[in-house]
Amino acid sequence: MEYSEVLINIRKIIRSINLESKRIEKGYGISIPQYLCLNFLSSNENYRATAKAIGAHLNLNPSTVSGIISRLESKGYLAKLPNAFDKRSTYIYLTAIGDKIVQSIPDLMHEKLTKKLKLLSDKDLNELQSSLTLLIRFMEVEDVDASPIITPGENIIEK
DSSP states (O other), X not given: OOHHHHHHHHHHHXXXXXXXXXXXXXXXXXXXXXXXXXXXXXXXXXGEEOHHHHXXXXXXXXXXXXXXXXXXXXXXXXXXXXXXXXXXXEEEEEOHHHHHHHHHSOOOHHHHHHHHHHHSOHHHHHHHHHHHHHHHHHHTOTTOOOOSSOOSSSSOOOO
């Protein structure tokens, strides 16, 4: 096996992530981080969360989360309402139209990958992790922050 095959496979992964992102944005009018925000709300009790909880789940900084929330609110996919018990805080609620868009989007690549990784034996999962750790060390990207959610690019900035 040549080293170029490894590089080609890495490129396939990156390209697939970028193509999926473009497909979702074109077909549904939202970015993958926006979808992940809506999906997070749909899985929460009462379809709500704080912006801080959304940011923690998506591993994004507060200003990026604020931009995502603003864009989704302007599309009517979510609503910001004050916390009835603490007027200083706000809850972000998924709207019916937001839930409808979440339900219409097929499983994303990271969701399919998660299901398949759960089927691996501990031995195979450890081997895969060891190989990826080696690759990360070779690429000298150990200090790059990353979320367990596959999205195109680092430090996602919403337009």
